[in-house]
Structure formats: structure tokens, C-alpha cells
Amino acid sequence: xxxxxxxxxxxxxxxxxxxxxxxxxxxxxxxxxxxxxxxxxxxxxxxxxxxxxxxxxxxxxxxxxxxxxxxxxxxxxxxxxxxxxxxxxxxxxxxxxxxxxxxxxxxxxxxxxxxxxxxxxxxxxxxxxxx
Amino acid sequence: xxxxxxxxxxxxxxxxxxxxxxxxxxxxxxxxxxxxxxxxxxxxxxxxxxxxxxxxxxxxxxxxxxxxxxxxxxxxxxxxxxxxxxxxxxxxxxxxxxxxxxxxxxxxxxxxxxxxxxxxxxxxxxxxxxxxxxxxxxxxxxxxxxxxxxxxxxxxxxxxxxxxxxxxxxxxxxxxxxxxxxxxxxxxxxxxxxxxxxxxxxxxxxxxxxxxxxxxxxxxxxxxxxxxxxxxxxxxxxxxxxxxxxxxxxxxxxxxxxxxxxxxxxxxxxxxxxxxxxxxxxxxxxxxxxxxxxxxxxxxxxxxxxxxxxxxxxxxxxxxxxxxxxxxxxxxxxxxxxxxxxxxxxxxxxxxxxxxxxxxxxxxxxxxxxxxxxxxxxxxxxxxxxxxxxxxxxxxxxxxxxxxxxxxxxxxxxxxxxxxxxxxxxxxxxxxxxxxxxxxxxxxxxxxxxxxxxxxxxxxxxxxxxxxxxxxxxxxxxxxxxxxxxxxxxxxxxxxxxxxxxxxxxxxxxxxxxxxxxxxxxxxxxxxxxxxxxxxxxxxxxxxxxxxxxxxxxxxxxxxxxxxxxxxxxxxxxxxxxxxxxxxxxxxxxxxxxxxxxxxxxxxxxxxxxxxxx
Numbered sequence: 001x002x003x004x005x006x007x008x009x010x011x012x013x014x015x016x017x018x019x020x021x022x023x024x025x026x027x028x029x030x031x032x033x034x035x036x037x038x039x040x041x042x043x044x045x046x047x048x049x050x051x052x053x054x055x056x057x058x059x060x061x062x063x064x065x066x067x068x069x070x071x072x073x074x075x076x077x078x079x080x081x082x083x084x085x086x087x088x089x090x091x092x093x094x095x096x097x098x099x100x101x102x103x104x105x106x107x108x109x110x111x112x113x114x115x116x117x118x119x120x121x122x123x124x125x126x127x128x129x130x131x
Numbered sequence: 132x133x134x135x136x137x138x139x140x141x142x143x144x145x146x147x148x149x150x151x152x153x154x155x156x157x158x159x160x161x162x163x164x165x166x167x168x169x170x171x172x173x174x175x176x177x178x179x180x181x182x183x184x185x186x187x188x189x190x191x192x193x194x195x196x197x198x199x200x201x202x203x204x205x206x207x208x209x210x211x212x213x214x215x216x217x218x219x220x221x222x223x224x225x226x227x228x229x230x231x232x233x234x235x236x237x238x239x240x241x242x243x244x245x246x247x248x249x250x251x252x253x254x255x256x257x258x259x260x261x262x263x264x265x266x267x268x269x270x271x272x273x274x275x276x277x278x279x280x281x282x283x284x285x286x287x288x289x290x291x292x293x294x295x296x297x298x299x300x301x302x303x304x305x306x307x308x309x310x311x312x313x314x315x316x317x318x319x320x321x322x323x324x325x326x327x328x329x330x331x332x333x334x335x336x337x338x339x340x341x342x343x344x345x346x347x348x349x350x351x352x353x354x355x356x357x358x359x360x361x362x363x364x365x366x367x368x369x370x371x372x373x374x375x376x377x378x379x380x381x382x383x384x385x386x387x388x389x390x391x392x393x394x395x396x397x398x399x400x401x402x403x404x405x406x407x408x409x410x411x412x413x414x415x416x417x418x419x420x421x422x423x424x425x426x427x428x429x430x431x432x433x434x435x436x437x438x439x440x441x442x443x444x445x446x447x448x449x450x451x452x453x454x455x456x457x458x459x460x461x462x463x464x465x466x467x468x469x470x471x472x473x474x475x476x477x478x479x480x481x482x483x484x485x486x487x488x489x490x491x492x493x494x495x496x497x498x499x500x501x502x503x504x505x506x507x508x509x510x511x512x513x514x515x516x517x518x519x520x521x522x523x524x525x526x527x528x529x530x531x532x533x534x535x536x537x538x539x540x541x542x543x544x545x546x547x548x549x550x551x552x553x554x555x556x557x558x559x560x561x562x563x564x565x566x567x568x569x570x571x572x573x574x575x576x577x578x579x580x581x582x583x584x585x586x587x588x589x590x591x592x593x594x595x596x597x598x599x600x601x602x603x604x605x606x607x608x609x610x611x612x613x614x615x616x617x618x619x620x621x622x623x624x625x626x627x628x629x630x631x632x633x634x635x636x637x638x639x640x641x642x643x644x645x646x647x648x649x650x651x652x653x654x655x656x657x658x659x660x661x662x663x664x665x666x667x668x669x670x671x672x673x674x675x676x677x678x679x680x681x682x683x684x685x686x687x688x689x690x691x692x693x694x695x696x697x698x699x700x701x702x703x704x705x706x707x708x709x710x711x712x713x714x715x716x717x718x719x720x721x722x723x724x725x726x727x728x729x730x731x732x733x734x735x736x737x738x739x740x741x742x743x744x745x
Contacts, residue, residue: 010380011368015406062364094595102385102697106597123383123594127365129626130562130588131374131447 001025003114005039007056011126014069019056021046028115032098033088033108039122040087044077055083058124059090065126096124133346134196134647135159136237139172142253142260144330145186145245149260154239160650160660161736163620164195166222167664168240169211173220174667174740176242179674183215183322184300184329186246192233192335193240195622196647199231199343201351203362204627206230206419208291208308209619213675214321215329216302216481216535217556217580220671222619223323224584225291225316226419227308229337230622232289236339243332252280252334254288257341265333269298272474273307280336281311291316292334294476296523297324301533303481303558304328307473314417314427315443319478320582321557322535346649354642358631365630366424370416373426374447375405377561380592381447382455385696386563389455390509391487392552392687395563396696399460403450408462417443419624426626430466437463442470445479448583451561452483457490458509468512468519475523484558485536486518489528491550497543503528549686555580555677562588564688564703568601571703572711573608575682576725578668584625586611590634598698601707605715610635613661620664636661663735666719666727670741679725682712 003023010016021042030038040059046052054074057065068075077083090096091108098105099121100112114120137159139152162171169191181187190212197205208230214221233241237257247262250269254261268276276292290308297304304324308316318324327333345351368376381387382400389397401407411434417427428444445453445465453459453468472479492498493507500506504527507514521529531539537556540547552559557580564571573586586608590596614636618628621643632639641652669677683689684703692702716723720731726745732738 008383010383011376013367013371015368015372015376015409016379062367066364066367097594099697102699104697125380125592125594126368127630128377128380128589128592129366129369129374129629130592131377131560131583 001028001114001116003118003120005120005122007058007122007124009057009065009124009126011128012065012069021056025114029111029113031108032091032105032110032112035098035112035120036087036091037084040084041080044080044083047077056122058096058122059087062126096122098122132156132159133344133649134200135239136234136341136343138238139240139242140238140255140260142241142243142262143245144243144247144251144262144332147262151259159196159648162664163617163644163660164198164239165193165207165209165620165622166211166616167620167660168193169209169222170220170664170667170671171740172240172242173211173213174671177213181213183213183218183326186330187244188213188326188329190243190323190326190330191240193622194230194234195239195620197621197623197643199234200345200647201348201355201421202643202647203355203422204624204631205622206422207622207624208233208318209622210306210318210323212321212323212326214323215300215325216322219555219578219580219675219677220668221321221323221579223305223318223320224619224622225306225308225318226624227289227310227314227316228312228420229289229291229308229310229316231420232287232339233337234343235341236337237341241335243330245330247331250331250333252292252336253332254284255335255337257339268333270295273476274309274474276334277307277309280334284336284338286338288336288338290334290336291318293324293327294474294523296475296477297328299523299525299533300325300328301477301522301525302535302538303478304476305478307476314419315473316419317473320480321579322478324476345647347646350642350646354639354646358639362423362627362631366426366626369426369626370424372405372409373428373444375408375444375450377447378404378450379406381561383697384566385693385698386566387455388451388552388561388563390458391456391491391550393491394695395566395693395698397455400455402460403454403462403465408444411462412466414441422624422627424626432463432466435461435463437467440467440470442466442473445469448560449479449483452480452487453515456483456487457512457515459512459515461512464512464516468516471516471519475519477519477523480560481535481558482519482522484552485532485539486515488536488550488552489532489539492543492547495550497547552685552687553581554684555681557581559685564684565693565701566698567591567598568703569598569604569607569611571684571688571708572601572604572715573611575684575708575712576608576612576715578665578672585615587615587625587629587634589629599701601711605711605718608715609718612665613658616661616664617657620660659735663737666731666735667737667740670727670732670737670744673726673744677725679712679723682725684708
């Protein structure tokens, strides 16, 4: 099945940033950890193939993201396995959140059943102050 | 005494007398400054039960030890009083240049009581104060008043004034400081502008050249080096967009109040987001004195009906109250409304939330067309702008609105109270009491009432903070309230403190205090100061009748789950709130009725100050 994953980074000096990656999955049922792996693998491969200018960045630190917000700056990936591992660890540490059909998913082993209209969002909120 | 001049100025407007009182290091170490000084003075000198608009009420302008030192963000001036909106202790703060100038006048606190026979303004200088006529300024807008007094005094004076709303005793009237060199400041909440109006006090001006000494400049330098990077990272978005950057993110998580909280997701949020505002209207950055963040922005509206309006950026809270809460996505009208509120001198949060309440009551048939004198409809920003002026001058429906939403509800029958969004009489800001459980208990126990400056939402927006469970939230609220109490005593800007020094008390705070004063306080000592201030504020409110039954949330928060969005279904039912209150009171060492126990007061050295309670 085809799945669109949207990444939103909030709080950048350049405002909110949206990016998308399109996944082709062989199953409609998978756990969150697998979804992260698919998403990151796709992004890394697109980066290496020069089909995208850099990682969407949800699992990067605020410092890394801020360094990459210049007009030409982008973050290029390392090895796929390293990036996946890092993304999974960051999710476990709640450094970003995954929202499926408007509901937050909290654990890496949560089972997702996807369908054609499923909306999947990876959301990163950089440090903000509460008004 | 490093960090302090050790003087309090007392002014009585009724008889025109002023006198200077000195305080010692023990007093300073016990209450620090800012709201600590304010609550100590108010508790001691205000008789319980007085009318906040009576001459006996007192205003306290207070600064702290870090004010006018190299510490960034210690730029807030605190104004404490008994609020005409809540009938309880209140402190409201404002930035700009006033606080540093008050410190240069040599007074950490200025108390003002009485009522002048005619409109006056107060000029505070190093030798004391002069009460000067302001009859010709009565009726003027805030900015014109500030400029007129500055011109009249022909010197380096900084001014805070009220507008027509304060003169007309609008219960949520505010006071405005125009700092022409950069960022203006508004002491927005709680109706202190009405207290000034009731005293016939049009403005307070300060001037002076005294320097504040610090004990250990090298230690300050080291501390500032340590906080530079976290502050830079933590305020990067704020620096570019100001607080408006919150609109899109908070809407995304389904926590932005819409149509008087009928829902918490706004499908037009992007039209009034920080990104949209900046692209359309940004003119320049503005900043408070010695602040490296510069979160203020000046806007120039260049399109639509309000083209030509040039005013400071509406803050996130204002965009919520005068935007999404009223289903108003016309961004030009929000800038205009912000200008009108500043010029008339009214709190945008209380005004907007009161309007949203009135609009829903009209929708439900509880506020009739006859009584309103007009049609009220969400999305009708023309009516909003007209009602802002009507409220400031108490004309027609504006006379009811000027009383605030809770008193208005009292006029509309019991059903109306279901649509209120207020705690202890104070309309609530833009950080959801349904979605953020830490705010649920935080608002319920806030000494100011529905304020986001007693318990802070900042850390609760981080993705590693689980908002969905009440577990750990009373503990969070207690700790965070000590942080805000100390921050307010140090008169720190919340943004700089949270992102530079840390959003909970930590070793940076004793380092700061010790470097300025030369003391040797531990983190536990500083925590205790925060706890002491919090307990004294609570004791003030208990003396005014507050008990557990007032530590309650609005009906909608307790009984109506969020209808859509990422946090659909969330609310804070009474059982959950009560369970959190039980834990909270136990952590505080208060009785089950929410009264500080004699043992707790003794442990904080407050027994003699407070006297018998309950």
C-alpha cells in the first residue's frame, strides 16, 4: 500500500517546516518501530539519490536543526542503519511524536493498522515559551 | 547591600504625604523583591475585605535585586494589588525600561494608597515623589499620556499610564508603558488600571541615576556564559516571530480555544499564525532593556480595511482572545483591536474571553438582542472593534462587559455560568485547561486565578511531557509555582528565565542571586523563598475567603470533553480535579480545605506575619 508521511517541525527561526515522504509498504499492519524504519530508510535513500535536499529532521537535536536552517543548509544522513537506530531511540525518548489519524502513538511496539486514507505525521516541537 | 538600595517609598494620594522606609538584608533575603515584596506589604497593610476600588486599596510597584544589573531579562516591574476582578491578591508585570528606571530612583518598592481629590500623576525620583496635576490628561489615551508626561518632565523619565478604561473603572483595565526606544510594556491582567483610576492616578513616572552594585561581576559573567547557548537555542523561534509562533503548533495539537472553547482546533489558524503575521506586517524587532532575545515586533498593516494601522504585534494570548475565541481570522482587525485595547488601557485576554462568552450566550439565547442592543455573532470583527470602545467607555452593552465575564454571567441567569472560561473571576488565557493536565491543577490553585504565570505551560508543550494523565501533575504544579514565585521576585522575564536559566528552580538561580547580592543561598534556600511567597499569597486569598471550593475549573473544562482534534475527549472531570487537589494540598502542607496549616506557616517563618487563618 502507499502511505504519505508528513513531518512538521515547529519552532524553527524560519517558522514551521513541512516535508513529506511517500512509502510503499508490503503490509497494512506494522509496529511503530517498523514505520520509523521505513520512513527513515526512504528519506536516506532519497537523500543519497539527490532526490531530496536533506533529512526532515524530527529526530535531530534542536542544535542540529538550528544549524541547518540557513538558506542553503541541510542535514545529510549517515548510514541507513545508524539513522534508523537514532530515529527509533529519539522516539523512545519522546524527542518527537508520531500522530496517526490525529491520535498520538506513545510506544514503539504499538501496532498500527493502516488504510489508504491513514494520515501519519511525525511532529517535532523545538523549545518554545508558553506565551 | 549589593543588588538593593534598601528603600521603600510610601505615597498617600489622599493627603499628599510621602515617606521613605528602609529595609534590611533580612527582609531582602526573606522576600527577595518583586511579588515577594508586594505580597508582604499588601498582607501587612491591607485590611481583609476592603473594596479593591476603595481608597484603602494599595498598589505596590516592585523590582528586584537583579533589576538594572547585567543579568538579562530582569526587566519586569511588578504591580501588586487587590484585584477588582478577582477580589484577591494580584500581581501583573510589564517590561520595557520602567523597572530599571525605578531602581535608578533608588526604590525597590513604591506603595500607593488613598485617592487624590483630582486626577494626578506621580513623579518618583531619588529624593522621593511629587504628586502632580493631570486633569488635562484625564481622558487621554495611554500613549498620548505617556508622551505628554515625558515631554513635561523634560528628562529621562519612564511612564506607565492608564487610559479611559481605567478611568471608567473597567474591571480588567490595564496600564501601559511606552518605551519609545524599543519595546512597550503592558501590565495587563487583573484590573490594576481600574485601581489606578479609582485613585485618580493617571500615571506613574520614574526617573533616577543611582547605580545598582553587584557583589561578584566575574561570577555573573561565568553564569551568563553558561546560559548563553541554551537561551539562544530555546528562544530561536521566539526571537524571529515573538509569541505568535505558538499559534500553529498549539492549534496542531488541538489546544487552541475557538468560539469560546466550543472546540480547540481552528481551521483558519494559519491565517492568524505567527508565520502569516510576520510575512504580512512585520516592520521591526523591539526589545526590553538589555534583553538579547528581542521577542517584540512592531507591525504595519498594509492591506485591507485596517491598512495604515501601525502598532506593536499582538501577542499569542491576544490572537487567541481576539482571534480564534471569536472566530475572527481577519488579521488586520486583530492588530487594530490590540491597538485599541492598549490605547484605552484594557487587558486583551479578559476582554476577548468576556466577548466570546457574551457571543455564545447570545447564540444560546441567554443574552437577548434587546439587552445586547445589537446582534452578536462569532466572526463579526466589526462588532468586536465597536464593543472594545463601548467597553472602555461603559456604553450600552459595554457597561456589562466592563464588569468581566463572571459578573456578566450573574446578570444572565444560572445557565450562563456553563459557558464561562474563568477561574476565581479571572478570564483564562490560551493554554488549554482541558488538554494540559498540569494547567488543570495549575489554574485551579493559581493565586491569581486563571493565569498562565503561576503554573507555566512551557514545559508541558514538550513532546516528552505526557499531558494525558493527571499523574505527577500536582507535583509539577507545586514545583513550577515555586519557580514562578522566585522568578517574579527576581522580576525576571519568563522567556529568558525558562530558556536561559531553566524552567524549574535549579542551581542557576542561587548562582544568580548570590552573584548579585554576595549571599550564600543554596537551592533549597531559594526553593523555600518561593514556597514562602506562594504561601503568603495563598494566605492573603484565604483571608479573603478562598477555600477548596474556589479551587475549581470552569464547567466546560470539567464536563465537556474536547470535541475534535489530537486531544479529542480530554477534559478534567471533578473527581480527577479533586484527586489532584488532595495530593496538591498534602504536598503543600495545607489542610484538606486548602488552608496553610500553622505548622507550615511556622516552618516558613510566616506565623507572625500571617496570624490566625481559617
